[in-house]
Amino acid sequence: MSLPDRYNFRSAEPRLAQFWHDAQTYAFQPDGSAPVYTIDTPPPTVSGELHIGHCYSYTQADVIARFHRMLGERVLYPMGFDDNGLPTERFVEKTIKRKALEMELPEFLEQCHTLIHQAEERFETFWRRLSLSIDWCYRYSTISPQAQRTSQWSFIQLYQAKRVYALPAPTLWCPECQTAIAQAEVDDTTLSTRFSTLAFTLENGTTLPIATTRPELLSACAAIFVHPSDARYAGLIGTHASLASASFASRECIEVPILADEAVDPIKGSGAVMCCTFGDSTDVRWWRTHQLPLLAAIGRDGRMTELAGPLAGLSVPQARKRILEILAEQGLILQQETIEHNVGVHERCGTPVEYLHTRQWFIRVLDQKERFLEAGRQIRWTPAFMQARYEHWVENLQWDWCISRQRFLGVPIPAWTCRACGQLLLASREQLPIDPRTTAPEQPCSCGSMEFEPERDVMDTWATSSCSPLIIANWVDDPERFARHFPASLRPQAHDIIRTWAFYTIVKGLYHTGEIPWREVLVSGHALSAERSKISKSKGNSHAGGPLELVERESADALRYWATSIKPGLDTPFHPELIANGRRLVTKLWNASRFAARHLQELSPEEIASTQEPAGLLPTDRWLLARLAHTIEHATRELRESDYAAARAEVERFFWSDLCDNYLELVKARLYNGMGEHTQAARWTLYQALLAVIKLLAPYMPFVTEEIYQGLFQEREGASSLHLASWPQAPAWWQSARAEADGQALLDLLKQVRRYKAEQGLSVGAELERLELSIRPDLKDMLETALVDLKSATRARELLFTPQEMEAGVSLTRQEAS
Incomplete structure (x- = not known):
């Protein structure tokens, strides 16, 4: 049982990765x-x-x-x-x-x-x-x-279950990627834009102010809407308004009806809003509800269509700028201000999305919202608050799931349409996977025709x-x-x-x-x-x-x-100091294991394999085992809840404080000065604690823990790899509230001695001639049993106990430096 003086991760990590690969350490076991x-x-x-x-x-x-x-x-x-x-x-x-x-x-x-x-x-x-x-x-x-x-x-299954359908409909469209997208692929961003109030003319010759951020859609204006309870416009419902447009539209004058709808916000802009096909989802709803004409001002390439007349072919930003210039020249801009407003952009490229009328494939989801919400409630979300994000999304769905894309590298839609009768023909299960663009159906249509038009779209990656x-x-x-x-x-x-x-x-x-x-x-x-x-x-x-x-x-x-330093679900900046902490933990693990190696090799296989309580255990050993049992229980519980950060924090606290700072200092005399069964008890306790620590840290730091396991434990434990070893379990007899309380009394004493040495300018390892302690009577037997460890940690040649009733349990009453 030995380890090199220094741990070289640059050579160890690639070597161990190859070891796991060759041994198929992580292979799933079907049997x-x-x-x-x-x-x-x-x-x-x-x-x-x-x-x-x-x-x-x-x-x-x-x-x-x-x-x-x-x-x-x-x-x-x-x-x-x-x-x-x-x-x-x-x-x-x-x-x-x-x-x-x-x-x-x-x-x-x-x-x-x-x-x-x-x-x-x-x-x-x-x-x-x-x-x-x-x-x-x-x-x-x-x-x-x-x-x-x-x-x-x-x-195919969803189509047969009538959950998939194709429909020419208003669709979210990315002009940059030139494809339809789903609602979930749209991000909201805040952009600066001009909010312009335009002068439409009413039938009686007066002006109707209409505010818009999208003047490029004027050529697709289909109606003007007001709130039915807005007294300002009650007499205008059913009449028309117009705007001269020969300079930026194919029609000389935009003349549209004024209609009423409760979706209008009376306090936004002038309280009258134009509906274009399509500027947003509200336009889509009005278009369907009021059966408005379909006018497409923007094409699939993000440029203005022939509906824009002389501005056809311009990009949306170019058209917007030019139309505002024309309107200003005609004196039709009543007011302008720069505002910040939310704009939907394609998450993949950041381009503002449009609403275009195209034929797409959809999966029905809007009619199943309650089912999806209930499903989310049956899942364990870690962290739990993420369930609310899921529910908020489902509750606010406005569209069925658009799955077709007008792109190239995707899974083809496995269908053809009969050119004779228009019937859709699906591929058979045996044909899959199939590309209908290059492979014809195996059988004729039910009408007898063999002429088919393949589906040319591919499915979205989602x-x-x-x-x-x-x-x-x-x-x-x-x-x-x-x-x-x-x-x-x-x-x-x-x-x-x-x-x-x-x-x-x-x-x-x-x-x-x-x-x-x-x-x-x-x-x-x-x-x-x-x-x-x-x-x-x-x-x-x-x-x-x-x-x-x-x-x-x-x-x-x-x-x-x-x-693994931050709790699940939380964002965190990249922290170089946390990586430095990780390096320090690797070094401390290695050094503690090297210290332990020479002592652990004195244990016989029979001593290690025994499940019985070893003879010679002192209160110090029982305290560490009780703390280890608590640590195993806590870390296991947290990991079962997938809180890897909380679990690791508890293991680290045990390793740094309980094992290294305190236990190893307390038992050094026993480890170095052969004291029979008491020394073997310390060695056995150290073996259990160190093996448990590397197992508890194995999921986090697989390389250094495996290297320690192979050097110190593998021959005796049997598992070919630490990562195939069993998770640590504490025997019932380790768990003891009394042992933890006794250990705390020992640590309180140790803390007082260390404070005294610091105040006197002495090193932690400085020897003391004599220590007198005032103790509760019920602690006397325990402290006398642990005397060898107390002397080892305090470096005191003589320890005297004075019984005294007090809450603290142990206090330092007199000390003499050597």
């Missing part, structure tokens, strides 16, 4: 009777390089995976890559410096697959270096044949990643595996995708199986930059350098220490 613990791991998007924020969230989930594995559960911890869809397309376009629209589809897709493969290999290399305890045999990607098969079968628990459980093809792994035990994910990934996966789970897809959601916060913004690939604001560079400089264990 056995132990409970299965399945983790629905977030598949990172392949849209750039990994950054420090990924280390933050993925390490937290890994701690929970390692904990459950050491509990003896059969842990399936897979890894996926979300490599289809718009994020990957944008990454490829940025990398090759060419737009997808500038290339032939096969060439662009080939570029995508090449870069995807390279990125995913880099990702896996880093995850192994960070020591995520993934079973890489279960690696998947959302563009793989299996994932496509699952996603397409999901589409439509596939929402199937992640179905993918890892092989829902389509392996019923036995599916029954074993669905529902999953844990879904780790960030809080900003509760509205997307969490919600959409719950939708799919309920629709396909009638079950909630997992029992617990562990929500992580974000790592923040120095400017306290979310660290992301797109922002390039990870000032700490690349994560691999950081690991090679600081160690994976130190980085994992930082990542």
Whole structure:
């Protein structure tokens, strides 16, 4: 039993990572009777390089995976890559410096697959270096044949259940990405803009002021709305208002009806508001409710249509500026001010979204809100307050889930439309995965025609990643595996995708199986930059350098220490000082283990294996064992609740304070001066405490704890790896309130002696000739039993006890320095 003088993480960490890989330490064990613990791991998007924020969230989930594995559960911890869809397309376009629209589809897709493969290999290399305890045999990607098969079968089932439908309808649209998007992909941002009050003309020739931030939509104005109870406009309902528009619209004059609707805010602007098709969701509602004409002023490319007359082809900002200039020249602007207002932008590119009338595919969700809310209440959310975020999202849903995208790298919609009769034909299960753009149906339409128009859209990446628990459980093809792994035990994910990934996966789970897809959601916060913004690939604001560079400089264990220092769900800035604390803990663990090594080797295998209370235990030993029992119980309870930070804090406190600062100081004399059974008792207690500490810290710092285990414990404990060893359990006899109270009395005395030495300018190790202690009578026997340890820690040659009734229990009454 020995350890080198110094721990070199640069050589140890890669060596141990290879050891775990070769030994398949983290492989899922399909055979056995132990409970299965399945983790629905977030598949990172392949849209750039990994950054420090990924280390933050993925390490937290890994701690929970390692904990459950050491509990003896059969842990399936897979890894996926979300490599289809718009994020990957944008990454490829940025990398090759060419737009997808500038290339032939096969060439662009080939570029995508090449870069995807390279990125995913880099990702896996880093995850192994960070020591995520993934079973890489279960690696998947959302563009793989299996994932496509699952996603397409999901589409077919939902269509057959009348949960999926296609409809030409107002749709959220990103002009930059030139595709429809879902409500969940829209972020709110505050932008500065001009709030202009325009002069519409009423039928009697008077002016009706209309305030707007979007004059570029004037050519699509379909009506003006006022509140039915607004006395100012009661006489105008049913009449018309007009605005000369030949200079910025295809029609010479915009003439629209004035209608009443309770959705109008009478105190906003002039209290009269124009409805254009479409400026926002209110316009959409009015258009449907009042059966207004459909006028499209903005095209799919974000430029003005022919409806804008001479301004056709201009971008929205260009058209807005030019129309305001024209209106000002005509004297039709009554008032202008600059305001800050909320604008919906596409989360992927930051472009303000539009509402365009296009044919899209939707999954019905609006009619099932109560079902989804109830499902959320049956899930354990960690932290609990994240459930409110989920409920707020569901309660405020306004649209069914739009799943079709007018893009290229995605899972194709597995359907064709008969050109003769218009009937939709779905692919068969056996055909999946399939691309209808390149493969024809196997049978004719029911009308007899063989002429089909393929669906050319692809599904949004969320439509596939929402199937992640179905993918890892092989829902389509392996019923036995599916029954074993669905529902999953844990879904780790960030809080900003509760509205997307969490919600959409719950939708799919309920629709396909009638079950909630997992029992617990562990929500992580974000790592923040120095400017306290979310660290992301797109922002390039990870000032700490690349994560691999950081690991090679600081160690994976130190980085994992930082990542698990904050409670679940909370954002935190990148803290170099926490990484430094992690390095200090690694060093202290190593030094304490080296100190212990020479003493632990004196224990026989029989002494270690015995479950009986050893002879020779002193109050000091019993105190440490009681404190260790409390620590194990506390850490286990917190980890079962997924509070990795609270659990680690308790273990650290025990290690630094109880074990190193106090116990080792108290028992040094016994360890160094052979005292028979009392020395063996101290060695046995130290063995139990150190082994428990490295087990309790193994999920957090897998490398240094494994190195200590292999050097000091493996031969005697038997498990090939610390990470396959059993989680520590304290025998009932360790737990003792009396032992803890006795230990506290010893520590109070030790604290007083240390204070005295500091006041006298003496070192902690300075010898004292004599110490006199006033003690409660009930402590006398215990203190006399622990005399050898007291002398060892205080360095006093003589200790005298004077009985005295008092609350404190022990006090220092007289001392003499040598």
